[in-house]
Structure formats: structure tokens, C-alpha cells
Amino acid sequence: MALPPAFLDELRARTPLHGLIGRKVRLNRNGRQWKGCCPFHNEKTPSFYVYDDHFHCFGCGAHGDAIAFLMRAEGASFPEAVERLASEAGLEVPKPTREAQARERRQRDLHGVLLAAEANFRARLHRPEGRAALDYLRGRGLTDETIARFGLGWSGEGRGALAAELKAAEGIEPAQLAEAGLLKPREGNGGGYNDFFFNRVMFPIRDRRGRTISFGGRVLGDGQPKYVNGPETALFQKRRGLYGLDLAREAAFRGAAVVAVEGYMDVIALHQGGFGGAVAPLGTALTAEQLGELWQLSPEPVLCFDGDAAGARAAARAAEIALPLLAPERTLRLATLPNGEDPDTLLAKGGPGAVRAVLAGAKPLSTALYDLLAEGRPAATPEQRAALRARLETAARAITDKALASEYRRALLDRFFEASRKKNFRVAVKPQRAAVDPPAIRSERARNLLAILLKNPVIIPEIEESLAGIDLPEGHPETLRAALLAWFARADVLDSTLLLDQLASSRAGEAVTWALRGPGLAKEARPDAQPAEALAAWWHFFALLRGEAELSEDCARAERLLAVTNDPAAERRLKHLTEARLALRGGEIGLGTGADP
Structure with missing residues (x-):
């Protein structure tokens, strides 16, 4: 059922979510939101939160809007949920237009195209042409079970083989492959298409429901760029997705710690090592949208960074993005890897125990934030101390939740004054x-x-x-x-x-x-x-x-x-x-x- 987005937005805006959910769940005001026991799993301590535009359970991961709540709580279909809410809101459900139906059909078709491409890449990995890629993956310590679980494959050498095979086997046209981000128009006036991926190990990128929406590819050898992701499409926006999200969602539901790392291989190695909550951004710095996805999995995910200068810059950038989004039930912890290590190599050298030690040492954001703002900046003179204090207060003011901003200001200034007292004690004259x-x-x-x-x-x-x-x-x-x-x-x-x-x-x-x-x-x-x-x-x-x-x-x-x-x-x-x-x-x-x- 394809409906205009504007209609669905108005329907959600006209439906007070806490009123709708309050018919089935006893809710109590908790700051700007409402809180109660989750209706979707048995719990004694409330972990089910209702916001203005969505609900989220930090216990079982249930999440959605008013339509999703009716579908989950009452078993209603999407059309039934929409009809009921529209009736209560005094809206008339528009009949689907041909354009909307075509758009929905096109997106459904794109999932099918990507699924066929994934099967083709996986088959190529186990052919003689994919032997070097398979040896590379096994050489990185991946088992055949892990390779299959993540759908890893081999792109082949390009030159039109993917388009030819999928057209012959599935009737998929090159234009469909281009719309899915697998081909790109050939430059010049000759027309036609070139392969987007060639001579690369292929990593399917999936949405939270486990549907393939794009691919990442790693070149073998010293070619550049080492990793590339598919282009933006109707299904894939880099800033909104996380690699491994579908599997991490299941693991988080079972209580696994949610950990954001840097690369595809880090995620795969951690999953194989027993850390099923690992995810990674898709070749970009962590975005606000990706933080939102993390918080849907856990109220306190761990961001894991390298122990070098680049890792410190990435941590500082992540903190800057996170601060305006923090809330009493939504925060972060920051973990730092030993210098020169990434999760993949640390796991290979020290086993799961070494990774657990890093995660156990993760700092609350308030503690890590002070370290990020103060590290490498001297505070010996009044001018330097005033500059540091200004940075600390500016960071606290970036938090939009007033009560939480006050707590951060107090925590940061406590550290600031404590450091000053220690320094004065060391240098004081009797x-x-x-x-x-x-x-x-x-x-x-x-x-x-x-x-x-x-x-x-x-x-x-x-x-x-x-x-x-x-x-x-x-x-x-x-x-x-x-x-x-x-x-x-x-x-x-x-x-x-x-x-x-x-x-x-x-x-x-x-x-x-x-x-x-x-x-x-x-x-x-x-x-x-x-x-x-x-x-x-x-x-x-x-x-x-x-x-x-x-x-x-x-x-x-x-x-x-x-x-x-x-x-x-x-x-x-x-x-x-x-x-x-x-x-x-x-x-x-x-x-x-x-x-x-």
C-alpha cells in the first residue's frame, strides 16, 4: 500500500502517541517523555519510553510510531492501522496514485536486484576466479560459516560479466543494476554502463530488517581506494546505515553490548569472536542518524576508537555530534584501543579477553569529554586555564536537555577544579x-x-x-x-x-x-x-x-x-x-x- 509521505506525516502529527499507547500501557511522565512497562515483553522495571513521535523499549528493542504500535500490539495490517488512525484523526485516506504504486514497486524490485547480485557475488567467491579473495578472507581468520553468514563474495573483474549473467538468469536489465548502484553510466557519448565494483571482495550492506540495500568492496593488494561503498540510491543513504546492524539488533536483544568500530573486517571479526553487538559506520564519520540507530539498540552504546591521534580526533568529532542529542536515558561510553591495534588485530593477538578488557575500560562520555578537551592543551597560565574552562562550559551548553547540561557542567568543572587544586598543591609555597x-x-x-x-x-x-x-x-x-x-x-x-x-x-x-x-x-x-x-x-x-x-x-x-x-x-x-x-x-x-x- 503506497501512500503519500505528506499524508502519513500529518496522520502521525495528529495522533498523540502517549494517548494512543496509554490505552494499553500505564504511563507516567518522565521529563519530556512518558515511561511504563513494555507491552511486548514481561518486565518489572519500566524500560518502555514514549516520545512525541515514536516509542522505544530499551529492554527488547521494540520501536516505531503510532502505526507500528497498532500493528504490533493488535496484529493490525498496515492498511488497517492507517484506516483506524485516520478515522480517529478525522482524515480521509487517499487512494494510491499510479506514481506512488510505481515507486513502491520500483523499491521492491531493487531489493530483488540486489539479492540476485549478492547471490552472484557469493557464487563467484567459490569459483576459481575468486580463489585469491577466498584465501584472503580465510587468511584474516574468518571461518566458512562466518563468510556465509555475512554473505561475503567476489565481484569478478568487471567487464560486463555481472550484467550479462543476471540478465540471462534473472532477466534483470542494466538500467535496473544502475538504479541499484551496481553499474554506472559510461562517460562520453557512446552510452552503456561500466561495473561499479571490480576486483573487490564484496560486503553486502543490510538494513535493520536484514534486506540487502547496497555493497561495500575491498580491493585486493595495494590498490586505492582500499574500500568503496555503493552510491546513494533510493534504498541506500550512507549517513543513515550501519554495517552489521541487522545482526547486532538480534544480539542486543539478547543482552550483548553494542559497540561501534571503524571497519567491516572489525565488525566481522568481533561477531566471530563472540561480540555480536558490533557495528560500523559506512565509510564516513559517525553521524547523528547513525547515533539514533545505536540508541535504538542500547541506551549506552560503546564507541571504540584507535589509540592514536586520528582516533582522538574521531572521538572528539563523535562527542561533538552526540552532545545535542543526549538525554538522561541516552548516552555513550568511549573505549580506546592500544596504540597500533584495531579490534581485528587485538582479537587475533589477545583473544576475546583482550577485547573485553578494552570494553570494560570504556569511559562515560562525561569523563572522556574532559580528557578530549584538555588533552594536549597546557593549562599552566591563567589564560590557558580560562580557555580550557570556556571549552568545558561550551561543551556542556551544547546539550539541549537542561537538567543534563547542568550535570555535565558540574562534572566537567569538578574535574577542572580538582586538577587546579592538585597543581596548586604541587607548586604552593609554604x-x-x-x-x-x-x-x-x-x-x-x-x-x-x-x-x-x-x-x-x-x-x-x-x-x-x-x-x-x-x-x-x-x-x-x-x-x-x-x-x-x-x-x-x-x-x-x-x-x-x-x-x-x-x-x-x-x-x-x-x-x-x-x-x-x-x-x-x-x-x-x-x-x-x-x-x-x-x-x-x-x-x-x-x-x-x-x-x-x-x-x-x-x-x-x-x-x-x-x-x-x-x-x-x-x-x-x-x-x-x-x-x-x-x-x-x-x-x-x-x-x-x-x-x-
Whole structure:
């Protein structure tokens, strides 16, 4: 049944999917989507998600639109599902046009042409003319069973043999082979066609339903290009397909890890080695459409890259494409191969255990993203650190899901500040003090510093980096600092009541009670304190905790950063640091200054 695409698009747009599916499945709101137990397999923990335009089960892989749901849930045929939805939407189903019927018939015919070509290539592989190709495949460690499972073949030398044989055996015309991407028009005015593939090992490319839609070919010897894919056709678009997708779909349904690698032979070797979730892009960098296909197989597929500079660039590009598409139920892990190895060679040398070790070491995208953005870029000067921080924040902002973007920003900046603290610890000059402050005094100073923020969170944007970088006593101070920074990353309104309500019900609740308990708090740790007063008091306690030598270094770094950026925030930070250093040096501040009795 061929229907105009515009009609089907309007039908889907007029059908609220969660309302349709909610008749059979109890759905609960989960962010921007709905969630429930899958109606297509028995499960106790919900893994069935309903979005605006499609549903997807991360347990069994069921996926589709409103039409597909009716077909699967009620056993309706395509025409029956369309008729029912159209009736509910107040639409009249158009009668198929001759053009639409011809297009559907042509696509059906193309599948038949490609299937006949695949059979021809497979037969050639086992003829004397294909002996070198068969020896090559067996030399790469492939068994005859694997060769058959992936439909591998041999193109022959070209020169019109494919067209001649298929016309004689199947009645397939050269124009059909050209439309399927197997022949190309001959240049010049002589007319006719040339073979697209010749002297190549042939790899059928299949869609998720297992239908052959094109071919890839590998030349034997040192010819170039080593691999070529068929041209774009009515059935085949490179950016939308994945090699091995049909087999990986079955393996993922059985619980196999979904792994995206680089090449055809990597996919085949991994499948033969027991890693049935392996797929590969089709000669291009990973695309948004291919990521969508991966996420239909698994909520957390693994992207596996070479351990060299090219692999790092490919990983960075994949992360850039993935960030706007991330969601709480849709992410990635990145694995890095040993330098000089690909999955095929690693499997041959180290066996399945070596591959499992690489996959076990795959990093969550948030961790890998920091490494990609920071690696090879020095962060020794204020200018370099500011540039790195800007890259990290830009990456987090690329995520369209607001809550997830906040979590990424917090995770990336936590790494940034942690690296800064470690660096400062290694290079810090010993404070010029007569004696180290007793722990009880440092604890009280940290309590005042944090209590001021609990009651006056509006000043956090001014002091965020300094708060993250200062050494605090272990226990409640460290716990509360982490909670404050995490809350700030997600907060829409910097309100003390909202902050305290949220922290009170979190693991930081005891730390909040500790910070606000009893006497000894500065008067600025009150909600009625003016922001300027609270900010000055915060820098007061910061200076006491930081020490004169460290403050001098902070001032020097802030001064250099201001000279480069001319940023008002940098100017204010330098002013506060300078005043705090001078006050500390002059003995004008002490533990009890400004505190309640």
C-alpha cells in the first residue's frame, strides 16, 4: 500500500502517541517523555519510553510510531492501522496514485536486484576466479560459516560479466543494476554502463530488517581506494546505515553490548569472536542518524576508537555530534584501543579477553569529554586555564536537555577544579606563619565561609572558582561545598529558602545543620545581610583559610588574567583578593571578627 509521505506525516502529527499507547500501557511522565512497562515483553522495571513521535523499549528493542504500535500490539495490517488512525484523526485516506504504486514497486524490485547480485557475488567467491579473495578472507581468520553468514563474495573483474549473467538468469536489465548502484553510466557519448565494483571482495550492506540495500568492496593488494561503498540510491543513504546492524539488533536483544568500530573486517571479526553487538559506520564519520540507530539498540552504546591521534580526533568529532542529542536515558561510553591495534588485530593477538578488557575500560562520555578537551592543551597560565574552562562550559551548553547540561557542567568543572587544586598543591609555597592553625580554628572558619553562602547564595557566581579551589577540612565542610556547587549548577533562582529545603532532604542535611548551629557565626550569615556585606565577609574567611603566601599567588594569577581578558568579573576578583591579602598581612582580621557572641 503506497501512500503519500505528506499524508502519513500529518496522520502521525495528529495522533498523540502517549494517548494512543496509554490505552494499553500505564504511563507516567518522565521529563519530556512518558515511561511504563513494555507491552511486548514481561518486565518489572519500566524500560518502555514514549516520545512525541515514536516509542522505544530499551529492554527488547521494540520501536516505531503510532502505526507500528497498532500493528504490533493488535496484529493490525498496515492498511488497517492507517484506516483506524485516520478515522480517529478525522482524515480521509487517499487512494494510491499510479506514481506512488510505481515507486513502491520500483523499491521492491531493487531489493530483488540486489539479492540476485549478492547471490552472484557469493557464487563467484567459490569459483576459481575468486580463489585469491577466498584465501584472503580465510587468511584474516574468518571461518566458512562466518563468510556465509555475512554473505561475503567476489565481484569478478568487471567487464560486463555481472550484467550479462543476471540478465540471462534473472532477466534483470542494466538500467535496473544502475538504479541499484551496481553499474554506472559510461562517460562520453557512446552510452552503456561500466561495473561499479571490480576486483573487490564484496560486503553486502543490510538494513535493520536484514534486506540487502547496497555493497561495500575491498580491493585486493595495494590498490586505492582500499574500500568503496555503493552510491546513494533510493534504498541506500550512507549517513543513515550501519554495517552489521541487522545482526547486532538480534544480539542486543539478547543482552550483548553494542559497540561501534571503524571497519567491516572489525565488525566481522568481533561477531566471530563472540561480540555480536558490533557495528560500523559506512565509510564516513559517525553521524547523528547513525547515533539514533545505536540508541535504538542500547541506551549506552560503546564507541571504540584507535589509540592514536586520528582516533582522538574521531572521538572528539563523535562527542561533538552526540552532545545535542543526549538525554538522561541516552548516552555513550568511549573505549580506546592500544596504540597500533584495531579490534581485528587485538582479537587475533589477545583473544576475546583482550577485547573485553578494552570494553570494560570504556569511559562515560562525561569523563572522556574532559580528557578530549584538555588533552594536549597546557593549562599552566591563567589564560590557558580560562580557555580550557570556556571549552568545558561550551561543551556542556551544547546539550539541549537542561537538567543534563547542568550535570555535565558540574562534572566537567569538578574535574577542572580538582586538577587546579592538585597543581596548586604541587607548586604552593609554604605559608609564612608562625604555626599551623589548630584544626578547630580552621573548622570554624570553614563553617562561617559556608554558612554565609547558605544564607546568601546570590553571591556564589562571584566566588565559585575560589570556593571550588580552596582546601577545606574533611567531613562536613567538603560535603557541603560539593552540595553547594552541585545545587548552583542546576539552580534557576539563587534563593536561600529553596537551597536549604533541597539540601535538608539530601545527604548534605547533617552538614547544613553543622554549618548553621549555635553561636559563633558571622552576622553576615543571616538572610537579611546585604549582598555586598556577605561577599566581603566571605572573602574575609577565605583569606584566613587560604593564607598569605597562597593569596599572593592568587593575586598574581588574577592580575595576569585581567590583563588578558579585561573582564569585569576578573577585576572584581583581583580587588577582593588584594584587599584580603592586605588585611591579613596587616593583622586586621581574626577568627572572631564580625561574629556573634
